[in-house]
Structure formats: C-alpha cells, structure tokens
Amino acid sequence: MTANTLPGHPHFEHRGSELFAEQVRLSDLAREHGTPLFVYSKASMLAALAAYQRGFAGRKARICYAMKANSSLGVLQVFAQAGCGFDIVSGGELERVLAAGGAGKDIIFSGVGKTRAEMRRALAVGVGCFNVESEAELEVLSEVAAAAGKVAPVSVRVNPDVDPKTHPYISTGLKGNKFGVAHDRTVATYQRAASLPGLKVVGIDCHIGSQITDEAPYLEAMDRIVDLVQAIEAVGIPIHHIDFGGGLGISYNGDQPPAADDLWRKLFARLDARGFGDRQFMIEPGRSLVGNAGACVTEVLYLKPGEGKNFCIVDAAMNDLPRPAMYQAFHAIVPANPRAEAPQTYDVVGPVCESGDWIGRDRVLAVKQGDLLAVMSAGAYSMSMASNYNTRGRAAEVLVDGGKAFLIRERETAADQMRAERLVS
Incomplete structure (x- = not known):
C-alpha cells in the first residue's frame, strides 16, 4: 500500500484510499464520534517539543506550553x-492546568x-x-500579595518595539501594541518593582508576536533584551531568568519557519x-x-x-x-478518502448564517456529498477559540496515540449550552 505523508504533517498520511492519523483511520473516528471532529496526534506534539529540547540541550532552560493555543485537558x-511548565493568561487557564x-x-x-x-x-497555588x-x-x-502575607515573584514584560512581520492582530511587540512596558520605561519600572513590599524581581520577559516565520526579529529582540538586562543589573537589581516568550510559526501554506532547534542554536550562539x-x-x-498536530x-x-x-x-x-474568518487564514483541506474523478474548484463553506463563514477559498477538490474532508493545521487556535454561535455545539476531540484513540472531549449538546441559563418567571 502506497503511503503519502501530508507536507508539514509527518504523522498524517494517505495510505491507499484512507487518511490516517498515526495508525488510526480518520474515517473510523468520524464514524464513531461524528463530525465535525478534532483529531490530534500525540506523536506530532512530542516531536515538535523534542525540537525545542534539542535546541536547549546543555542549557538551563524551561519550556512552558502557551496553553491559549489549545487548552483542552x-x-x-x-x-x-x-x-513542561505552562504559560497562562487567565484564572480559567490556571484551573485547567491544575x-x-x-x-x-x-x-x-x-x-x-x-x-x-x-x-x-495564583498566589494561593504558588505560581512560579x-x-x-x-x-x-x-x-x-x-x-494583593502583601494583604495575603505573600511575596509575588515577578518579571516585567518589556515591549522591545520589534516588528515580527506577522498578521497585525497577532503582533505584540510594537510600540502601538497593548502589551508590555515601553522599552524606555524598563529600568524605572524595575526600580519601582524592587521597592514594592509584596514583590520579588526574578526575571525579564519579552514576547513579540505569533506565527513568526523569520529568525531576524528574534535576534533583534534578543539583543535589545540583553541590553536591558545589563542596564537593570547596573542599578543593582539582579535578573535571575530571561524569558523570550514564544511565537514561532508553523507551515500552513508552504511557509518556511526556522526549525526550533536551529533557531535556538543561533540564539544561543548570540547569547x-x-x-x-x-x-x-x-x-x-x-x-x-x-x-500541525491537529x-x-x-x-x-x-x-x-x-x-461565479x-x-x-x-x-x-x-x-x-x-481563523479563516478572523485572520483570512489558510488551512490545507484534503479528502479523507481521495477520489479518482476530475476535481473542481470550490469555496469550502460552513452552515453558519454569515458570508464570512468560509473555511477555504478556491480549493481544487474531487468530492461528492457525504465525503469526509480534513482541515489541516487545526491543532492551534481552533477549539480554544471555538464558540456556540448559531447555538452550535462545540465539536468532539480525540487524541491519537499510535493505534489507540482517546475521546478527550465529548460533543457539546444544546442542553449543555443552556444549562446555566434561566427563563424569567
């Protein structure tokens, strides 16, 4: 049987007329759990993590998964x-980690x-x-910390004014963004932090954006952060850790982001x-x-x-x-059971009552009613951003580990959505 791995998705491949996630047919999962259905490859997640681990070999480093990308338990x-540790941005995410x-x-x-x-x-559970x-x-x-009789460990997120050359909605390190403390206010901010009774300065933080596919912004940001560490320590405030955030992109449509291990070897050479x-x-x-695990x-x-x-x-x-409606983003769309018929060009759209409800424009597909399609690169910012618009239940999720498949989220029902609502008596 001929196997054809999907570009950028090494743990998804067509074997004959079936698309597999690791050793499991997607059509079998759809038959068991219904559609739409999110399927994740554990091996893909661990392979991506391993690239970072190779880049950090021999270094004092901690990888904290930025769970806003996908917060399913x-x-x-x-x-x-x-x-791994975890990077959170809300109290709800804190509870999910626990x-x-x-x-x-x-x-x-x-x-x-x-x-x-x-x-x-966060103070009560002892966040790092x-x-x-x-x-x-x-x-x-x-x-808050002083009132609780605690000391909060802090780093200050610095806005280095570096252009990550990505979508403006996910660019976070420029002067006009809402994130972080301005570069020229950094030393004064650290002096204030060091003087406050409920705080202990432990580090410095920087995150310039998401879906970055060029190494140059990272190198520029790193130089600016190191300059700031030198300036902060020159006024007597030690910096125990340096946090460079995340933001490395993936291949959605032939993008060529640097490999995590290669990127970090270059960054450490500079450091x-x-x-x-x-x-x-x-x-x-x-x-x-x-x-690309989903x-x-x-x-x-x-x-x-x-x-037309x-x-x-x-x-x-x-x-x-x-993502397509919000960012005009591209996701590859492939048949789960490829056909030999001549393809046609389609806009792939959903049932929601909005003209913005599209998944892909001008896609060449050989499909018939009842066929299954796989929308690729759906592991990040899909389920975590999903909604109940049009009272649509959120999809089920399955985690594949080799030849085993685990249901990690049941499909949401209308009753689930209305459980917390009340009629006026």
Whole structure:
C-alpha cells in the first residue's frame, strides 16, 4: 500500500484510499464520534517539543506550553507528563492546568488584565512567576500579595518595539501594541518593582508576536533584551531568568519557519558571544507545538454549483475553525478518502448564517456529498477559540496515540449550552 505523508504533517498520511492519523483511520473516528471532529496526534506534539529540547540541550532552560493555543485537558496532560511548565493568561487557564496535573510552581501567569481575584488564586497555588505588563499592575499585585502575607515573584514584560512581520492582530511587540512596558520605561519600572513590599524581581520577559516565520526579529529582540538586562543589573537589581516568550510559526501554506532547534542554536550562539549563555531561560511555545498536530474532520453536506462560484458546504463552520474568518487564514483541506474523478474548484463553506463563514477559498477538490474532508493545521487556535454561535455545539476531540484513540472531549449538546441559563418567571 502506497503511503503519502501530508507536507508539514509527518504523522498524517494517505495510505491507499484512507487518511490516517498515526495508525488510526480518520474515517473510523468520524464514524464513531461524528463530525465535525478534532483529531490530534500525540506523536506530532512530542516531536515538535523534542525540537525545542534539542535546541536547549546543555542549557538551563524551561519550556512552558502557551496553553491559549489549545487548552483542552487531554492536550495539557501530554505536556505535563512530558515535563513542561505552562504559560497562562487567565484564572480559567490556571484551573485547567491544575486539573490536568500541573503544579502552581510550573505556571507563568501572563496577560495585560489580571484581576485581583486571579492574583489571589495564583498566589494561593504558588505560581512560579507573574509576567507583569504595566506599572499599574505592579502596584496592584504588590497590594494583593502583601494583604495575603505573600511575596509575588515577578518579571516585567518589556515591549522591545520589534516588528515580527506577522498578521497585525497577532503582533505584540510594537510600540502601538497593548502589551508590555515601553522599552524606555524598563529600568524605572524595575526600580519601582524592587521597592514594592509584596514583590520579588526574578526575571525579564519579552514576547513579540505569533506565527513568526523569520529568525531576524528574534535576534533583534534578543539583543535589545540583553541590553536591558545589563542596564537593570547596573542599578543593582539582579535578573535571575530571561524569558523570550514564544511565537514561532508553523507551515500552513508552504511557509518556511526556522526549525526550533536551529533557531535556538543561533540564539544561543548570540547569547554566548555576549556572555549570557549560562543564564536561566524560559520560553513559551504554543502554536509550534500543537498547530500541525491537529486536523478537523468534516462531512460534505451539499455541493452547490453557481455561475461565479461552486460551493462545497460542510458541517464544520467558523465557530469551529475561526481563523479563516478572523485572520483570512489558510488551512490545507484534503479528502479523507481521495477520489479518482476530475476535481473542481470550490469555496469550502460552513452552515453558519454569515458570508464570512468560509473555511477555504478556491480549493481544487474531487468530492461528492457525504465525503469526509480534513482541515489541516487545526491543532492551534481552533477549539480554544471555538464558540456556540448559531447555538452550535462545540465539536468532539480525540487524541491519537499510535493505534489507540482517546475521546478527550465529548460533543457539546444544546442542553449543555443552556444549562446555566434561566427563563424569567
């Protein structure tokens, strides 16, 4: 039987007329669990993690999974068992880490709008570090920590004003972005942090954006952060760890991001040259660990020919796969059971009552009603951003490990959605 691995997805391949995730047929999973259905490859996640681990070999470094990319408990469990920490941005994400077997000390708490309640809960479970994003947040966190009789470990997220050359919605390190403390306010902010009774300065943080496919912005940001560490330590404030965030991209449509191990070898060479290679480092990859580990399996409901467009209407929609509607993003779409017939060009669209509900434009497909399609690179920012628009239940999720498949999320019902609602009596 001929096997054809999908480009950029080494653990998804066509074997004859079937698309497999590792050793499991996607058509079998769709038959058992229905569609739309998210399928994740554990081997793909661990292979992506291994590239970072190779890049950090011999270094003092900690990988903290940026769970906003995919916060499903079964996915978090994979990274917890692999020894990762976690980067969170909300109190809800904190609770998910704990439910998946993570510990407070393994958590970095990022985000520009932490509430007092979230701070108190994070302090109670002993989070490893707060990445503070404004001077006002320093004051509030010190007050909350002192009132609880605790000292909060902090690093300040610095905005280095580096262009990551990515989509503007996911660019986070420029002057006009809401994230971090301005580069020219950094030393003064650290002096204030060091003076506050409820805080202990432990590090410095930087994150410039997401889906970055060029190494140059990382090198530029690294130089700026090292300059700042030197300036901060020159005023008597030691920096125990340097956190370079995440943001490394994946291949959606022939993109060529640097491999994680190659990128970090270059970054460490730069750090060694500046005398900083022996520091403690933290990073928070998200998309690059899970993005190409996932596919969304969807059924073709109808084929609708038209004068200007042919439409392939599927049962997955913008509430399941928000990236095309939100970012005009590209996801490869491949048949789960390829046909030999002549293909046609379709816009692949969902059932949601919006013209923006499209999954792919101008896709060449040989399909018939009832066929299954796999929307690839759906492991990141799909389920974590999914909604109930049009009272659509969120899809089921399956984690594949070799020849075994585990249901890690049941399909959501209308009753599930209405459980917390009340009629007016």
